[in-house]
Amino acid sequence: MHPVSQASAPQPRKAFLVGLVLGPQPGWVIEEHLDELAELVASAGAQVVGSALQRRPAPDAATFIGRGKAAAIAGEAQAAQADVVVFDDDLTGSQVKNLEEILKLQVMDRSALILEIFNQRARSREARTQVELAQLNYMLPRLTRRWGHLSRQEGGIGVRGGEGETQLEADRRVLRQRIRRLERDLGKIERTRAVQRRGREGVASVALAGYTNAGKSTLFNALTRAATPARSRLFATLDSKLRRGVVGDGRVAVFADTVGFIRKLPHHLVASFKSTLEEVTTADLVLHVVDRSHPRWEEQMRIAEGVLADLGVEPQRLLRVFNKSDLVAGEADRDGDLWVSARTGEGLAELRGAVARRLEKAGVLVPPVTVQS
Numbered sequence: 136m137h138p139v140s141q142a143s144a145p146q147p148r149k150a151f152l153v154g155l156v157l158g159p160q161p162g163w164v165i166e167e168h169l170d171e172l173a174e175l176v177a178s179a180g181a182q183v184v185g186s187a188l189q190r191r192p193a194p195d196a197a198t199f200i201g202r203g204k205a206a207a208i209a210g211e212a213q214a215a216q217a218d219v220v221v222f223d224d225d226l227t228g229s230q231v232k233n234l235e236e237i238l239k240l241q242v243m244d245r246s247a248l249i250l251e252i253f254n255q256r257a258r259s260r261e262a263r264t265q266v267e268l269a270q271l272n273y274m275l276p277r278l279t280r281r282w283g284h285l286s287r288q289e290g291g292i293g294v295r296g297g298e299g300e301t302q303l304e305a306d307r308r309v310l311r312q313r314i315r316r317l318e319r320d321l322g323k324i325e326r327t328r329a330v331q332r333r334g335r336e337g338v339a340s341v342a343l344a345g346y347t348n349a350g351k352s353t354l355f356n357a358l359t360r361a362a363t364p365a366r367s368r369l370f371a372t373l374d375s376k377l378r379r380g381v382v383g384d385g386r387v388a389v390f391a392d393t394v395g396f397i398r399k400l401p402h403h404l405v406a407s408f409k410s411t412l413e414e415v416t417t418a419d420l421v422l423h424v425v426d427r428s429h430p431r432w433e434e435q436m437r438i439a440e441g442v443l444a445d446l447g448v449e450p451q452r453l454l455r456v457f458n459k460s461d462l463v464a465g466e467a468d469r470d471g472d473l474w475v476s477a478r479t480g481e482g483l484a485e486l487r488g489a490v491a492r493r494l495e496k497a498g499v500l501v502p503p504v505t506v507q508s
């Protein structure tokens with residue numbers, strides 16, 4: 136089954152999780168990653184019914200985990216009444232096909248899961264177009280697996296022609312056409328956004344970015360007193376929302392709330408969400424919101440900063456904000472860092488002041504008029 140049709144599958148499905156521990160990697164790292172995978176599964180509306188880890192020096196080319204381990208997991212997953220087995224890493228089309236044969240269950244990789252969540256969340260035309268584009272780009276190299284009876288063409292050098300291969304090529308052509316169409320649509324949306332941005336010229340822009348669930352939308356609401364749904368689920372926000380907010384001394388900036396990041400974010404998604412993420416790449420200042428109460432906050436911070444660097448956000452345009460301070464009691468060293476609670480409002484005045492100073496420094500916000508006495 137491919138991601139497009141998965142989105143309409145009846146919920147909740149029961150998921151069995153599988154992680155691979157490579158070489159000297161400590162097992163606890165993978166267990167933490169499986170915890171996050173479980174959060175993703177829950178965010179997709181499915182239920183986790185079990186999990187398994189395997190340690191190997193390298194992934195198996197044909198089955199990712201070992202064939203024997205796969206057979207063992209088949210028993211465990213079926214006993215747990217799972218109907219889908221979710222792998223924490225990306226699988227090739229043939230690995231999915233081989234695993235589905237052994238497991239006798241639907242197999243999904245991490246990217247397919249994230250794409251499914253995005254597909255469930257996408258509302259606006261822009262978000263829907265971007266998600267569909269990412270899904271098609273994900274499917275294109277994996278199309279072969281839907282044509283299992285044609286497996287000879289994967290190994291068989293010189294085997295060409297035949298009904299099935301024509302069908303596969305026709306499928307690919309249709310996909311490519313649709314991809315070009317979506318790219319054209321997105322181009323149009325991007326141009327509209329660029330025009331809107333020009334209309335905002337002269338007004339300083341501040342984008343909120345960071346790991347999913349860090350509290351970006353809650354902070355955006357607090358800074359702009361808007362009502363953007365903030366929910367404790369991953370990827371609640373897919374569109375960038377724009378609203379005016381006061382920074383310091385009554386001066387105004389345009390704030391943008393954006394889509395969250397995650398470890399191993401499928402690169403098709405980042406590429407497809409270019410127009411949404413343009414609010415980040417073009418902002419005068421990017422507030423990097425970190426959920427400081429999260430047990431893996433440092434890893435999440437590193438990942439988000441990596442994505443921001445990939446997007447071309449220079450360090451001088453970044454301002455790191457430690458959010459959810461209300462959940463971090465008695466933290467010894469808060470000096471030098473910006474701590475806020477978007478929920479209680481603690482630290483918001485300081486944040487507004489810091490934003491204003493940074494925007495002034497960047498030359499996009501005029502200093503307040505001071506009356507000489």
Ligand SMILES: Nc1nc2c(ncn2[C@@H]2O[C@H](COP(=O)(O)OP(=O)(O)OP(=O)(O)O)[C@@H](O)[C@H]2O)c(=O)[nH]1
Nearest residue numbers: 348349350351352353366367370371372395477478
């Ligand atoms: N205790 C506490 N909870 C917070 C704070 N800020 C946000 N939250 C909660 O954290 C959860 C996620 O908040 P969101 O604002 O939706 O997070 P987000 O970064 O926009 O998430 P995505 O859009 O999914 O990437 C919600 O349940 C919020 O109520 C805070 O300062 N303190």
Ligand SMILES: [Mg+2]
Nearest residue numbers: 351352371372
């Ligand atoms: Mg949000």
